[in-house]
Every structure is written in C-alpha cells, then in structure tokens.
Amino acid sequence: MSRIHVPITLRWSDLDAYGHVNNAEMLRLLEEARIRVFWADRSAAEEHEVPHTALIAGGPDAETITLIAAQRIEYLAPIPYLRRPLDVQLWIGRLGGASIEICYEVWSPAGDEPRALYAKAATTLVLIDAESNRPRRLTEAEREAWSPHLDEPVRFRNR
Amino acid sequence: MSRIHVPITLRWSDLDAYGHVNNAEMLRLLEEARIRVFWADRSAAEEHEVPHTALIAGGPDAETITLIAAQRIEYLAPIPYLRRPLDVQLWIGRLGGASIEICYEVWSPAGDEPRALYAKAATTLVLIDAESNRPRRLTEAEREAWSPHLDEPVRFRNR
Amino acid sequence: MSRIHVPITLRWSDLDAYGHVNNAEMLRLLEEARIRVFWADRSAAEEHEVPHTALIAGGPDAETITLIAAQRIEYLAPIPYLRRPLDVQLWIGRLGGASIEICYEVWSPAGDEPRALYAKAATTLVLIDAESNRPRRLTEAEREAWSPHLDEPVRFRNR
C-alpha cells in the first residue's frame, strides 16, 4: 500500500565524466535507501558491531543473511548534481517463498515542481539461513511485518 | 557468434563490508568492460580529448551519444578479492531500431578449474543524435560492424 | 575565526571489507563538504549546467578553475557506519598568493557525548586562470570574503 520515502543526498563524486549521476552509482543510491529502511535500529550497539541488514525493522536476525539475487533498472532521465536529496520511493513488489522483491522509483527532490521521475528499479533479495547456508522460507511474522508496504511490482517497459 | 573476452582486474576497494564484490560495483566492472570494447581507439589523441564511447570500434562518432536506458543483472555467486582478472564475456544480444542490447557473463579468471559463473547481465544502450538530442536509427554500417558479435540474448531466470 | 559545520551523511558503501569507512573514501567526504561550502549557489541554473566549484560563495567565476595541489590527512579513529551525519568542520588555514589551504576536522555526529575526533586534514587549492591556464593571484575581494573563516592551520603530529 504505502510507499516508504527515503531522502538520499547526492555527492558530487556520484557524477561521471558526462556530468551526470553514473549508471552504476545509481545502484549505490538504491542500496543506501534499502539499508536505511531494512536495517534494524540497534541504537547504541550499531556503532560497534559489524553492520548487516535486517529484514524485520526493529529486530535484527543474525541467523539470517540476505543475498542480492537480481537487480533491474530503467533510467528515464539523467540526474545532475542536486544539493537537495532525491526522493527514493520504496515498496515491496512481491513476497516469495524465500525471497523478497523490493521496488523503487527515484524522483526529483520533494517540493520540486514539476516532479521528474529519474529511474525505476527492482531488487530481489533471498533469505539465507546462516547455519545451513541455504535459502529459508519467510516466516508468517515477516510476511505480516511487510504486508503494509506490499504493492504492485514496478512495471518495466521491456522484456 | 563470437563472444569478446575482456579481462577485468578487481580492486580491493570493490569489496564491501561483507568481504565480497559489492552489488553496485559489479555494474562498474561491466561498464569498464563495455568501454574497453566500444571505445574507438584514438591512440595519441585519447589522452587529450574528453572521453566518450564510440559504438563503431575504430571510428569515434561525435555526432552520436549513447545513453544507458536499462540494465539487468543476476548474481549467481559472491566474488571474493581475486588477484587475477575476471573473464568478462560480452556480446550483442539484440540490434534494435535505435538501440543495442549488450549481454555479459562474468566468469572466474581464465585458466581456473572448475570455472565459476558469477553473474549474467544485459545493458540496453540507445543512440542519440547529438544535434537533435533524439534517438536515431542504427545505420547499415553499424549493423554490419556488430553482427559478428550478435548472439542469443542472455537468459534470465525470472520475469 | 569561525568554523563552518557541514553535516555529511555516510553511506554503507563507504565501508570497506574491514567494516570501517575506507581511507580513500574519507577524502570523498571532505570533497563533498568542500563543494557544499565553496560551490556558489546558482539556484535554478545549477541543475542544468556543468558543475564547477566557485571560491566566492554566492558568485561563480567561470574564469577561474581551482586545482587540488596537495592533500594531507591523519586518521585518529576508525569510523563505523553511522546513520546520523558526521560533523565535518572546515576553515581556511592559509591564504597564499595564488593558493588557499582548507582545513578540516571530522567529528562524530553533533549531539553525541562524548564527541569523537575521527580525522584531521588539509587541502591546498590553486587558482588557475582559465584563459592562460596559469595560476593567478587571489583578489582583495576574495581575501576579504574568506578572512572571517581564517584560523590557525590544522596541526599534524608528524613531519
């Protein structure tokens, strides 16, 4: 239903020799948005522990590792250096047996008129049981935690 | 038919806090392979001119800009730091009206036994006429130049 | 006198395989702080022009290019992934004939107690006349503009 809005601030070094945000760097920005949302808040602990993503916000789960299985991105318009943060919108496109599809739209800074849609993307994450090193099924608690952010997967133009 | 093999050397800084090549950095490696192949060799001139990719090897075409319209990647196995270069295999998956699909497979270093296939990917480039700033059709000369490297597009597992 | 405080938000990708902000990435963070301060605000224009740094805040000077001549950094403590922005403090350590020394201290996020000083650094910029491609002297207007931020250069422990 509801998209999560993550403000992501560009750095000048995200630009390449063409003066626009580099195509690969775009995935870094999506990575950062994803981590800011999925990373369980561990307050005081966070500064001293090896970082890892947690799928259930508010509760880290060291018994599970999340691997990126696939990514897809369509670039709709080049992004110049912007001082105000991009508006990265993020939602769950699909809850599979052992996988989660995260969808994104990258928009120009909130408040800009007219708004520009710079990119659409999707990342497929697989949950791996840290002990067996094999995929494990999403639990009912996980499905429930994420269902408020479940919506239609992003539609790509091509195959 | 024939794939182009591009040796791409990792840097330790390609690894992230998990100790594997970062998911976004993978697109940088594909970018580098693509540029090494598509970038027309301009020998002495190359060090003094603004760099740009050229689709026809051996002849730069400043009248055409190539934009990345879409990318897709499947990560099959994590890549550790390797001293010997990855074997990035590259071919043309499709010659469209105004676009080209470049396909990639990222393999462990040549000579390793057994070989590991780390990733499969595809990039869609669109040719833009620099003057009108609009897509332009591939010429017959371009189709001919690239047809020896035309092969079946990479097959992805999912939609 | 007065230091300029620039909040710089980390990205998870700034960490290397040791789980701390990478030594080279640190210079990226200083670059970003420097650009945010020195880059003259060109409001509507900024999104459509090739970016360049301007030494006089509020007034870009396309006739001058700034080159980085030297950098120096001391790393005092490793930086983990932090959600809240680093407090990068920036001042002018020296106004030379044709050069400017920018000094930095990188502190833990504002409000943290106790504060941690992560790094000290300095960048020497040289002003280049774009037409002659040679260094040019700072003007009196420039000296005046920057003097409120002039203070003792950062002190490094070693030679």
Added chain:
Amino acid sequence: MSRIHVPITLRWSDLDAYGHVNNAEMLRLLEEARIRVFWADRSAAEEHEVPHTALIAGGPDAETITLIAAQRIEYLAPIPYLRRPLDVQLWIGRLGGASIEICYEVWSPAGDEPRALYAKAATTLVLIDAESNRPRRLTEAEREAWSPHLDEPVRFRNR
C-alpha cells in the same frame, strides 16, 4: 634501494565530472598498489578467507593488524583516462618503532616518452597487535625483509 613497480589499470569511473582521475580516487589507486605488494600470497586460500594485508610478503600474520595513520599526496598533473596501466612506484621511506612509511610516485604508463610524473604520496602504517589492540614493535625479521626497499622518503614541496 630498489623501487617496486606496480602496474595499476585505470577505470573510466575513476574520472570525475572534470574528465580527470578524481583526487580521492587517487588514494584508491595507491591502496590497490600497496595491497598488491604487501598482501602475502596465500594461493588457494586467498579466495576463501577474509582478506587482510600482511606486511611480510610470503607470510601472513593474523596476529597483526595494520592501520593507516596518515596520508599525504601532491598532485603534479591531472590524469586522463588511459588504457595502459599507470606505473605506480613504491618504496619504504622509513621504518619506525611500530610504524612504516610507504612512499609512492605515480608515473605515466611504462614505455611512454616523455614520462609524466602525476603524483607523489606517502602513507604511514601502524602495526597493531590483534590481541592487545595496541601498537607493537617491528621485529628484526620484518626490518630485514623490508630493508632492500628502504630509500629516502618522498620529498614534498610544502610544509
């Protein structure tokens, strides 16, 4: 005495919006040269273990961690995109009680005439005992191992 020559291949993504190798990226290139030299060769093991630098070539020492304490760099000329590898020359400028100063000169590709010196730099590494987490003294064996590469420290123009 003898400098170690490390060929380091640029990537197009090392360039920033000015079309030259970015100032911070230069430290990445030095890092890569340093790791290629200092990283003890662990052949089969290397692909499966968490990477770490080893100061004594040929023998990793997991009991010691090396921290970067300081870096200094002078940029003498901008570096364009080059297909052939840079010639990074590396030597030991000083063996301290618990620290090592690594010096670098970054030259245009071997064989180019005339050669261009792009940058001079130095990195101070400190040896940390992994157990006590405190600096530890260089051993006689370490001093002996590195003395063939000991030479005058790089000379910087300014303070």
